[in-house]
Amino acid sequence: MTERTPTEAARDIPEATVARLPVYLRALTSLAEAGTATCSSEELATAAGVNSAKLRKDLSHLGSYGTRGVGYDVEYLRYQIAREIGVTQDWPVVIVGIGNLGHALANFSGFRSRGFRVVALLDADPSRHAEQVAGVDVRPFSDLAAIVAEHGVAIGVISTPAHAAQDVADAMVSAGIRSILNFAPAVLSVPQGVDVRKVDLSIELQILAYHEQRKGPAGLDGRLEAPA
């Protein structure tokens, strides 16, 4: 079931580690731009905002890319992580729902610079089809299947209102998309084998509000004060 060929990557990387690899990648890119050729786990961990032991354990899942007594070669490690994540190749992406957030996503440079290429912007509202956003035409939602087939799109982004999200997800799945990034505040149901990650802005704020509420009404200098 979870077996692979022994020659190919038989290792499976823990989910928590996978979520941190992009952070390491960014830190390494930053170090490389600063001209650093080599770094220790301690330095890299600081740059990534994590514990050095955790960093080493994470990296050990990819292989032994460091040198004891020396550290890691920045450029080499950067490439290895990028390859492991899969961002050395080009990922075509479609964005559905070109409202405020869709606009922002289409213009977001961080996608392009990390191997993601927005091949199409789709919206059900015909009044938007005249627009061009970030150099890409906004096209009718009904073109989804054709676009996915043409470009081999595997990743879809949903930035529609909540009530439309499930329909969009269904259409994406039947068009062959197997990974969805969902910004709509709705729970999506998809068949097995399809990955969904959700980003919910208001949930993040609510989590902050919860902790804020418990910190006390208004710490004069910020520390929790003993109650009488």
Place this chain on the structure above:
Amino acid sequence: MTERTPTEAARDIPEATVARLPVYLRALTSLAEAGTATCSSEELATAAGVNSAKLRKDLSHLGSYGTRGVGYDVEYLRYQIAREIGVTQDWPVVIVGIGNLGHALANFSGFRSRGFRVVALLDADPSRHAEQVAGVDVRPFSDLAAIVAEHGVAIGVISTPAHAAQDVADAMVSAGIRSILNFAPAVLSVPQGVDVRKVDLSIELQILAYHEQRKGPAGLDGRLEAPA
């Protein structure tokens, strides 16, 4: 250290549970709008996309708000969760960095409808100070401290480019903000007692790419095929 007054909320809710409470809240609001007066843990769990046992354990941390053999009163439970999170009160919020994403956030209706009120939009670029977004003036970044003091702002949102994020965070902290939602792809360092949550769009896509890469080149029908 972690002790509180026994009369006040002595319970501390696990972080994983806190992260799900807003999801339950949304599901309950949805049920209430559909006219449902009562629901079982099974129904609510389905609506929220989680396991029913997990839901019950989560809710048990808030108290015993259900009735055995019956279920939960939708409106009553909705209020209890809202109160626990703190969204029954009004939270003034400032957004710093009014680029594409800042625009989208300022216009996002999900904030207003959940007890968050955008009291100010700030940007360091003077050319933006003429604008008005979502009925709120864009003001100079240097006004931060005054605005925070005037409105009692406790929560700040950073939607600037990465290179500006740390400076903004520092300014927020010294202005008295203790909770930060960071959209900039940068690791923020803040003093103890200040909460930071980060939302990184490209990281989410990279995580999807990793899993997509491992699913195989192009599953004809979606399932993983045995390699020779």
Place this chain on the structure above:
DNA sequence: GCCGGTTTGTTCTCGCGTTCACAAACTTCT
């Protein structure tokens, strides 16, 4: 070639979160 200093990779332990399974409690029907 050997020794001291440095840094990685790994082992071990601990705590948190998830899930199962079941007793307690409530409703309804007879």
Place this chain on the structure above:
DNA sequence: AGAAGTTTGTGAACGCGAGAACAAACCGGC
């Protein structure tokens, strides 16, 4: 009132992830 049927709340087992601590490996000097 009692029994049958539901549904909640919780005790217990299990697995994953975090962090500390240490052995293995590498570099440089003598």
